[in-house]
Amino acid sequence: MIREKLQLTREEAQLLGFANYAELSLYTKMAESPAQVITFLRDLAHRAKPFAVKDRQELEAFARAELGLDTLEAWDIAYASEKLRVSRYAFSEQEVKQYFPESKVLPGLFGVVKTLYGVEVRDSSAPVWHPDVRFFDILKDGALVGSFYFDLYSREGKRPGAWMDDARGRRVKGDTVQTPVAYLTCNFTRPVGDKPAVFTHDEVITLFHEFGHGLHHMLTRVDELGVSGINGVEWDAVELPSQFMENFCWEWDVLQGMSAHVETGLPLPRELFDKMLAAKNFQSGMITVRQLEFALFDMLLYTDFDAEHGNWLQLLDQVRQEVAVNVPLTYNRFPNSFSHIFAGGYSAGYYSYKWAEVLSADAYAAFEEAGGANAATGQRFWDEVLAVGGSRSALESFRAFRGRDPQIDALLRHSGMVEEAV
Numbered sequence: 001m002i003r004e005k006l007q008l009t010r011e012e013a014q015l016l017g018f019a020n021y022a023e024l025s026l027y028t029k030m031a032e033s034p035a036q037v038i039t040f041l042r043d044l045a046h047r048a049k050p051f052a053v054k055d056r057q058e059l060e061a062f063a064r065a066e067l068g069l070d071t072l073e074a075w076d077i078a079y080a081s082e083k084l085r086v087s088r089y090a091f092s093e094q095e096v097k098q099y100f101p102e103s104k105v106l107p108g109l110f111g112v113v114k115t116l117y118g119v120e121v122r123d124s125s126a127p128v129w130h131p132d133v134r135f136f137d138i139l140k141d142g143a144l145v146g147s148f149y150f151d152l153y154s155r156e157g158k159r160p161g162a163w164m165d166d167a168r169g170r171r172v173k174g175d176t177v178q179t180p181v182a183y184l185t186c187n188f189t190r191p192v193g194d195k196p197a198v199f200t201h202d203e204v205i206t207l208f209h210e211f212g213h214g215l216h217h218m219l220t221r222v223d224e225l226g227v228s229g230i231n232g233v234e235w236d237a238v239e240l241p242s243q244f245m246e247n248f249c250w251e252w253d254v255l256q257g258m259s260a261h262v263e264t265g266l267p268l269p270r271e272l273f274d275k276m277l278a279a280k281n282f283q284s285g286m287i288t289v290r291q292l293e294f295a296l297f298d299m300l301l302y303t304d305f306d307a308e309h310g311n312w313l314q315l316l317d318q319v320r321q322e323v324a325v326n327v328p329l330t331y332n333r334f335p336n337s338f339s340h341i342f343a344g345g346y347s348a349g350y351y352s353y354k355w356a357e358v359l360s361a362d363a364y365a366a367f368e369e370a371g372g373a374n375a376a377t378g379q380r381f382w383d384e385v386l387a388v389g390g391s392r393s394a395l396e397s398f399r400a401f402r403g404r405d406p407q408i409d410a411l412l413r414h415s416g417m418v419e420e421a422v
Protein backbone atom coordinates (compact mmCIF):
# COMPACT_ATOMS: atom_id res chain seq x y z
CA MET A 1 0.00 0.00 0.00
CA ILE A 2 2.90 2.35 0.76
CA ARG A 3 4.41 1.65 -2.66
CA GLU A 4 1.09 2.15 -4.41
CA LYS A 5 0.50 5.41 -2.57
CA LEU A 6 3.98 6.68 -3.51
CA GLN A 7 3.49 5.74 -7.15
CA LEU A 8 0.05 7.34 -7.34
CA THR A 9 1.11 10.58 -5.68
CA ARG A 10 4.08 10.80 -8.06
CA GLU A 11 1.77 10.21 -11.01
CA GLU A 12 -0.61 12.90 -9.73
CA ALA A 13 2.28 15.36 -9.42
CA GLN A 14 3.56 14.58 -12.92
CA LEU A 15 0.11 14.96 -14.48
CA LEU A 16 0.05 18.45 -12.99
CA GLY A 17 3.50 19.30 -14.35
CA PHE A 18 5.63 18.81 -11.22
CA ALA A 19 8.76 16.69 -10.98
CA ASN A 20 7.59 15.00 -7.78
CA TYR A 21 4.92 15.10 -5.10
CA ALA A 22 6.97 17.30 -2.74
CA GLU A 23 6.98 20.06 -5.37
CA LEU A 24 3.20 19.79 -5.70
CA SER A 25 2.73 19.83 -1.92
CA LEU A 26 4.89 22.95 -1.51
CA TYR A 27 3.33 24.82 -4.44
CA THR A 28 0.64 26.35 -2.20
CA LYS A 29 2.79 26.53 0.93
CA MET A 30 5.18 29.12 2.29
CA ALA A 31 8.31 26.98 1.81
CA GLU A 32 9.64 27.56 -1.69
CA SER A 33 11.15 24.21 -2.74
CA PRO A 34 11.90 20.70 -1.46
CA ALA A 35 15.60 21.63 -1.49
CA GLN A 36 14.93 24.62 0.77
CA VAL A 37 13.00 22.42 3.24
CA ILE A 38 15.66 19.69 3.21
CA THR A 39 18.41 22.25 3.83
CA PHE A 40 16.35 23.75 6.66
CA LEU A 41 15.81 20.36 8.32
CA ARG A 42 19.47 19.32 7.96
CA ASP A 43 20.66 22.64 9.33
CA LEU A 44 18.40 22.33 12.36
CA ALA A 45 19.48 18.69 12.85
CA HIS A 46 23.12 19.67 12.70
CA ARG A 47 22.57 22.29 15.42
CA ALA A 48 20.29 20.15 17.64
CA LYS A 49 22.11 16.83 17.49
CA PRO A 50 24.87 17.66 20.02
CA PHE A 51 22.13 18.47 22.55
CA ALA A 52 20.29 15.25 21.71
CA VAL A 53 23.52 13.31 22.29
CA LYS A 54 23.88 15.05 25.64
CA ASP A 55 20.25 14.22 26.56
CA ARG A 56 20.91 10.60 25.70
CA GLN A 57 24.11 10.50 27.76
CA GLU A 58 22.32 12.04 30.74
CA LEU A 59 19.56 9.45 30.44
CA GLU A 60 22.07 6.57 30.20
CA ALA A 61 23.92 7.80 33.28
CA PHE A 62 20.68 8.14 35.23
CA ALA A 63 19.45 4.70 34.14
CA ARG A 64 22.75 3.13 35.20
CA ALA A 65 22.95 4.88 38.56
CA GLU A 66 19.32 5.02 39.63
CA LEU A 67 17.53 2.24 37.77
CA GLY A 68 20.25 -0.42 37.57
CA LEU A 69 20.07 -0.48 33.77
CA ASP A 70 23.58 -0.97 32.37
CA THR A 71 22.36 -0.86 28.79
CA LEU A 72 19.60 1.50 27.84
CA GLU A 73 17.46 -0.49 25.39
CA ALA A 74 14.94 1.04 22.98
CA TRP A 75 12.08 -0.14 25.17
CA ASP A 76 13.60 1.47 28.29
CA ILE A 77 13.68 5.01 26.96
CA ALA A 78 10.15 6.16 27.76
CA TYR A 79 10.25 4.57 31.22
CA ALA A 80 13.69 5.90 32.15
CA SER A 81 12.84 9.35 30.78
CA GLU A 82 9.72 9.60 32.90
CA LYS A 83 11.69 8.53 36.02
CA LEU A 84 14.35 11.12 35.22
CA ARG A 85 11.78 13.85 34.59
CA VAL A 86 10.03 13.19 37.89
CA SER A 87 13.29 13.07 39.84
CA ARG A 88 14.76 16.27 38.36
CA TYR A 89 11.97 18.48 37.15
CA ALA A 90 8.73 17.49 38.83
CA PHE A 91 6.37 20.11 40.11
CA SER A 92 2.72 19.92 40.96
CA GLU A 93 0.31 21.06 38.23
CA GLN A 94 -2.25 21.44 40.99
CA GLU A 95 0.01 23.86 42.83
CA VAL A 96 0.63 25.93 39.69
CA LYS A 97 -3.10 26.01 38.99
CA GLN A 98 -3.77 27.87 42.24
CA TYR A 99 -1.91 30.85 40.78
CA PHE A 100 -3.95 31.26 37.62
CA PRO A 101 -7.52 32.31 38.39
CA GLU A 102 -9.50 33.47 35.39
CA SER A 103 -9.92 36.89 36.98
CA LYS A 104 -6.16 37.44 36.57
CA VAL A 105 -5.49 35.51 33.37
CA LEU A 106 -8.01 37.26 31.10
CA PRO A 107 -6.90 40.80 32.09
CA GLY A 108 -3.30 39.54 31.74
CA LEU A 109 -3.96 38.38 28.17
CA PHE A 110 -5.82 41.57 27.25
CA GLY A 111 -3.00 43.60 28.85
CA VAL A 112 -0.37 41.95 26.61
CA VAL A 113 -2.54 42.65 23.56
CA LYS A 114 -2.94 46.28 24.62
CA THR A 115 0.81 46.72 25.11
CA LEU A 116 1.54 45.22 21.70
CA TYR A 117 -1.17 46.77 19.56
CA GLY A 118 -2.69 49.60 21.61
CA VAL A 119 -6.15 48.03 21.38
CA GLU A 120 -8.78 47.81 24.12
CA VAL A 121 -10.82 44.68 24.78
CA ARG A 122 -14.25 45.60 26.10
CA ASP A 123 -17.27 43.64 27.34
CA SER A 124 -20.03 43.76 24.80
CA SER A 125 -23.23 41.90 24.07
CA ALA A 126 -24.62 39.69 21.34
CA PRO A 127 -27.05 36.77 21.24
CA VAL A 128 -25.27 33.66 22.62
CA TRP A 129 -25.93 29.91 22.47
CA HIS A 130 -25.23 29.19 26.15
CA PRO A 131 -25.17 31.28 29.36
CA ASP A 132 -21.38 30.58 29.71
CA VAL A 133 -20.62 32.43 26.48
CA ARG A 134 -19.40 36.01 26.61
CA PHE A 135 -18.95 38.54 23.84
CA PHE A 136 -16.22 41.18 23.57
CA ASP A 137 -15.28 44.00 21.22
CA ILE A 138 -11.75 45.06 20.25
CA LEU A 139 -11.36 48.81 19.82
CA LYS A 140 -8.51 50.92 18.44
CA ASP A 141 -8.73 54.62 19.34
CA GLY A 142 -12.41 54.12 20.10
CA ALA A 143 -13.22 52.53 16.72
CA LEU A 144 -14.50 48.95 16.46
CA VAL A 145 -11.90 46.64 14.89
CA GLY A 146 -13.41 43.22 15.56
CA SER A 147 -15.32 41.15 18.09
CA PHE A 148 -15.14 37.70 19.59
CA TYR A 149 -17.09 35.13 21.56
CA PHE A 150 -15.41 33.40 24.49
CA ASP A 151 -16.83 29.96 25.22
CA LEU A 152 -14.22 28.76 27.67
CA TYR A 153 -15.64 25.99 29.87
CA SER A 154 -16.31 22.36 29.13
CA ARG A 155 -19.86 21.09 29.45
CA GLU A 156 -21.79 18.00 28.52
CA GLY A 157 -22.22 17.58 24.78
CA LYS A 158 -19.60 20.18 23.82
CA ARG A 159 -16.92 19.16 21.35
CA PRO A 160 -13.61 18.70 23.24
CA GLY A 161 -10.43 20.64 22.46
CA ALA A 162 -9.66 24.28 21.83
CA TRP A 163 -9.96 26.22 18.59
CA MET A 164 -10.56 29.54 16.89
CA ASP A 165 -13.11 29.75 14.15
CA ASP A 166 -14.50 32.65 12.18
CA ALA A 167 -18.10 33.69 12.69
CA ARG A 168 -17.65 36.23 9.89
CA GLY A 169 -14.66 37.75 8.13
CA ARG A 170 -13.73 41.31 7.33
CA ARG A 171 -14.87 42.68 3.98
CA VAL A 172 -16.11 45.85 2.40
CA LYS A 173 -19.72 45.79 1.26
CA GLY A 174 -20.61 48.91 -0.71
CA ASP A 175 -19.45 51.73 1.53
CA THR A 176 -19.63 49.80 4.79
CA VAL A 177 -17.01 47.60 6.41
CA GLN A 178 -18.09 44.29 7.88
CA THR A 179 -15.83 43.83 10.93
CA PRO A 180 -14.54 40.33 11.71
CA VAL A 181 -16.00 38.19 14.49
CA ALA A 182 -14.22 35.16 15.98
CA TYR A 183 -15.30 32.18 18.05
CA LEU A 184 -12.75 31.30 20.71
CA THR A 185 -13.64 27.96 22.19
CA CYS A 186 -11.84 26.06 24.95
CA ASN A 187 -12.72 23.29 27.38
CA PHE A 188 -11.40 24.53 30.70
CA THR A 189 -12.86 23.45 34.05
CA ARG A 190 -15.83 25.62 34.89
CA PRO A 191 -15.93 27.61 38.15
CA VAL A 192 -17.52 25.79 41.07
CA GLY A 193 -19.80 27.70 43.46
CA ASP A 194 -18.37 31.11 44.29
CA LYS A 195 -14.76 30.03 43.51
CA PRO A 196 -13.25 31.48 40.32
CA ALA A 197 -12.22 29.21 37.44
CA VAL A 198 -8.50 28.34 37.75
CA PHE A 199 -6.30 27.33 34.82
CA THR A 200 -3.24 25.13 34.55
CA HIS A 201 -0.25 26.75 32.90
CA ASP A 202 -0.90 24.59 29.84
CA GLU A 203 -4.43 25.98 29.68
CA VAL A 204 -3.10 29.53 29.89
CA ILE A 205 -0.81 28.70 26.95
CA THR A 206 -3.78 27.24 25.03
CA LEU A 207 -5.76 30.43 25.64
CA PHE A 208 -2.92 32.62 24.36
CA HIS A 209 -2.43 30.29 21.37
CA GLU A 210 -6.08 30.43 20.29
CA PHE A 211 -6.24 34.16 20.93
CA GLY A 212 -3.25 34.51 18.59
CA HIS A 213 -5.28 32.83 15.83
CA GLY A 214 -8.13 35.14 16.82
CA LEU A 215 -5.97 38.27 16.44
CA HIS A 216 -4.82 37.08 13.01
CA HIS A 217 -8.52 36.94 12.07
CA MET A 218 -9.66 40.10 13.86
CA LEU A 219 -6.80 42.55 13.27
CA THR A 220 -6.85 42.14 9.49
CA ARG A 221 -7.17 45.24 7.31
CA VAL A 222 -7.84 43.39 4.08
CA ASP A 223 -11.15 44.31 2.43
CA GLU A 224 -11.52 41.14 0.30
CA LEU A 225 -13.07 38.26 2.20
CA GLY A 226 -11.13 35.55 0.34
CA VAL A 227 -7.78 36.77 1.67
CA SER A 228 -8.73 38.69 4.83
CA GLY A 229 -7.69 37.40 8.25
CA ILE A 230 -6.58 33.78 8.10
CA ASN A 231 -8.23 33.21 4.71
CA GLY A 232 -5.71 32.29 2.05
CA VAL A 233 -2.77 32.14 4.47
CA GLU A 234 -0.38 29.32 3.54
CA TRP A 235 -0.88 26.15 5.51
CA ASP A 236 2.69 26.11 6.92
CA ALA A 237 2.43 29.73 8.14
CA VAL A 238 -0.97 29.63 9.87
CA GLU A 239 0.51 28.75 13.26
CA LEU A 240 2.88 31.73 13.31
CA PRO A 241 0.56 34.23 15.08
CA SER A 242 -0.72 31.59 17.53
CA GLN A 243 2.61 30.07 18.60
CA PHE A 244 4.00 33.59 18.74
CA MET A 245 1.50 34.45 21.52
CA GLU A 246 2.51 31.37 23.56
CA ASN A 247 5.91 32.93 24.19
CA PHE A 248 4.42 35.52 26.53
CA CYS A 249 3.32 32.71 28.86
CA TRP A 250 7.02 32.09 29.54
CA GLU A 251 7.88 35.72 30.34
CA TRP A 252 8.50 36.25 34.02
CA ASP A 253 7.13 39.81 33.96
CA VAL A 254 3.96 38.75 32.19
CA LEU A 255 3.40 35.77 34.50
CA GLN A 256 3.85 37.86 37.62
CA GLY A 257 1.25 40.30 36.36
CA MET A 258 -1.31 37.63 35.55
CA SER A 259 -0.93 35.30 38.51
CA ALA A 260 -2.38 35.53 42.02
CA HIS A 261 -2.77 32.59 44.37
CA VAL A 262 -6.49 32.00 44.92
CA GLU A 263 -6.05 32.08 48.70
CA THR A 264 -3.01 34.25 49.44
CA GLY A 265 -3.21 36.55 46.42
CA LEU A 266 0.57 36.24 45.94
CA PRO A 267 2.02 36.06 42.41
CA LEU A 268 3.75 32.93 41.09
CA PRO A 269 7.01 32.34 43.02
CA ARG A 270 10.23 32.56 41.00
CA GLU A 271 11.37 29.15 42.23
CA LEU A 272 8.26 27.47 40.85
CA PHE A 273 8.62 29.36 37.57
CA ASP A 274 12.22 28.16 37.20
CA LYS A 275 11.08 24.56 37.67
CA MET A 276 8.39 25.01 35.04
CA LEU A 277 10.96 26.42 32.64
CA ALA A 278 13.41 23.55 33.23
CA ALA A 279 10.62 21.01 32.71
CA LYS A 280 9.63 22.73 29.45
CA ASN A 281 13.08 22.15 27.98
CA PHE A 282 13.52 18.61 29.33
CA GLN A 283 15.07 16.44 26.59
CA SER A 284 14.38 19.13 23.99
CA GLY A 285 17.39 17.95 21.97
CA MET A 286 16.11 14.38 21.77
CA ILE A 287 12.56 15.50 21.01
CA THR A 288 13.77 17.85 18.28
CA VAL A 289 15.86 15.27 16.42
CA ARG A 290 12.98 12.79 16.57
CA GLN A 291 10.68 15.31 14.88
CA LEU A 292 13.44 16.03 12.35
CA GLU A 293 13.84 12.31 11.63
CA PHE A 294 10.13 12.11 10.70
CA ALA A 295 10.20 15.35 8.73
CA LEU A 296 13.34 14.53 6.75
CA PHE A 297 12.14 10.99 5.99
CA ASP A 298 8.82 12.41 4.75
CA MET A 299 10.44 15.04 2.55
CA LEU A 300 13.03 12.68 1.00
CA LEU A 301 10.37 10.03 0.41
CA TYR A 302 8.25 12.41 -1.66
CA THR A 303 11.18 14.00 -3.52
CA ASP A 304 13.79 11.79 -5.22
CA PHE A 305 12.85 8.41 -3.80
CA ASP A 306 12.39 5.63 -6.38
CA ALA A 307 8.71 4.81 -5.85
CA GLU A 308 8.87 1.64 -7.96
CA HIS A 309 11.97 -0.11 -6.62
CA GLY A 310 13.15 1.86 -3.59
CA ASN A 311 13.19 0.53 -0.03
CA TRP A 312 11.74 3.04 2.41
CA LEU A 313 13.13 1.18 5.41
CA GLN A 314 16.61 1.72 4.00
CA LEU A 315 15.83 5.39 3.45
CA LEU A 316 14.61 5.73 7.04
CA ASP A 317 17.79 3.96 8.22
CA GLN A 318 19.93 6.50 6.39
CA VAL A 319 17.94 9.37 7.90
CA ARG A 320 18.41 7.87 11.35
CA GLN A 321 22.16 7.49 10.82
CA GLU A 322 22.21 11.16 10.01
CA VAL A 323 20.00 12.71 12.70
CA ALA A 324 18.77 10.23 15.35
CA VAL A 325 20.24 9.37 18.75
CA ASN A 326 17.65 6.72 19.67
CA VAL A 327 17.54 4.05 16.99
CA PRO A 328 14.73 1.47 17.15
CA LEU A 329 15.37 -2.24 16.55
CA THR A 330 15.63 -3.51 13.00
CA TYR A 331 12.22 -5.22 13.11
CA ASN A 332 10.55 -1.90 13.89
CA ARG A 333 8.23 -0.87 11.03
CA PHE A 334 7.64 2.76 11.86
CA PRO A 335 6.61 3.83 8.31
CA ASN A 336 3.69 1.36 8.38
CA SER A 337 2.05 3.39 11.13
CA PHE A 338 3.17 6.85 10.03
CA SER A 339 -0.40 7.76 9.12
CA HIS A 340 0.33 11.52 9.02
CA ILE A 341 2.13 11.16 5.72
CA PHE A 342 0.30 8.20 4.21
CA ALA A 343 -3.28 8.66 5.36
CA GLY A 344 -3.41 12.23 6.63
CA GLY A 345 -2.75 15.49 4.85
CA TYR A 346 0.90 15.75 5.86
CA SER A 347 2.57 14.09 2.86
CA ALA A 348 5.67 16.23 2.18
CA GLY A 349 4.29 18.53 4.88
CA TYR A 350 5.49 17.09 8.18
CA TYR A 351 8.29 19.70 8.27
CA SER A 352 5.63 22.37 8.87
CA TYR A 353 5.57 21.72 12.64
CA LYS A 354 9.21 22.77 13.00
CA TRP A 355 8.92 25.39 10.26
CA ALA A 356 6.10 27.19 12.10
CA GLU A 357 8.03 26.98 15.39
CA VAL A 358 11.04 28.60 13.76
CA LEU A 359 8.89 31.41 12.36
CA SER A 360 7.09 32.13 15.62
CA ALA A 361 10.26 31.95 17.73
CA ASP A 362 12.14 34.20 15.32
CA ALA A 363 9.25 36.70 15.19
CA TYR A 364 9.16 36.74 18.97
CA ALA A 365 12.91 37.30 19.09
CA ALA A 366 12.31 40.67 17.38
CA PHE A 367 10.49 41.67 20.58
CA GLU A 368 13.24 40.28 22.79
CA GLU A 369 15.81 42.28 20.85
CA ALA A 370 13.70 45.40 21.45
CA GLY A 371 13.53 44.72 25.21
CA GLY A 372 10.25 42.75 25.46
CA ALA A 373 6.63 43.48 24.63
CA ASN A 374 6.56 46.96 23.11
CA ALA A 375 4.30 49.03 20.90
CA ALA A 376 6.77 49.87 18.11
CA THR A 377 7.57 46.23 17.30
CA GLY A 378 3.93 45.31 17.95
CA GLN A 379 2.73 47.85 15.41
CA ARG A 380 5.16 46.46 12.84
CA PHE A 381 3.98 42.89 13.53
CA TRP A 382 0.39 44.04 13.11
CA ASP A 383 1.10 45.98 9.89
CA GLU A 384 3.31 43.39 8.18
CA VAL A 385 1.97 40.05 9.42
CA LEU A 386 -1.47 40.21 11.08
CA ALA A 387 -3.04 42.96 8.95
CA VAL A 388 -2.20 41.54 5.52
CA GLY A 389 -3.65 38.03 5.93
CA GLY A 390 -3.46 36.02 2.71
CA SER A 391 -3.11 39.10 0.50
CA ARG A 392 0.58 38.38 -0.05
CA SER A 393 2.90 35.44 0.59
CA ALA A 394 3.77 34.66 4.20
CA LEU A 395 7.48 34.75 3.39
CA GLU A 396 7.13 38.30 2.04
CA SER A 397 5.23 39.27 5.18
CA PHE A 398 7.88 37.73 7.39
CA ARG A 399 10.69 39.47 5.52
CA ALA A 400 8.83 42.79 5.72
CA PHE A 401 8.50 42.39 9.51
CA ARG A 402 11.93 40.96 10.28
CA GLY A 403 13.99 42.60 7.53
CA ARG A 404 15.50 39.21 6.60
CA ASP A 405 14.71 35.52 6.10
CA PRO A 406 13.71 33.36 9.10
CA GLN A 407 16.60 32.03 11.21
CA ILE A 408 16.63 29.00 13.51
CA ASP A 409 18.67 30.54 16.35
CA ALA A 410 15.74 31.84 18.41
CA LEU A 411 13.98 28.47 18.47
CA LEU A 412 17.18 26.75 19.64
CA ARG A 413 17.66 29.37 22.35
CA HIS A 414 14.02 29.17 23.54
CA SER A 415 14.37 25.38 23.75
CA GLY A 416 17.45 25.65 25.92
CA MET A 417 19.78 24.55 23.10
CA VAL A 418 22.50 27.17 23.32
CA GLU A 419 26.18 26.59 22.63
CA GLU A 420 27.46 27.19 26.18
CA ALA A 421 25.47 24.20 27.40
CA VAL A 422 27.33 21.65 25.25
Ligand SMILES: [Zn+2]
Residues within 6 Å of the ligand: 209, 213, 239, 242
Ligand atom coordinates in the same frame (compact mmCIF):
# COMPACT_ATOMS: atom_id res chain seq x y z
ZN1 LIG B 1 -3.09 26.59 16.36
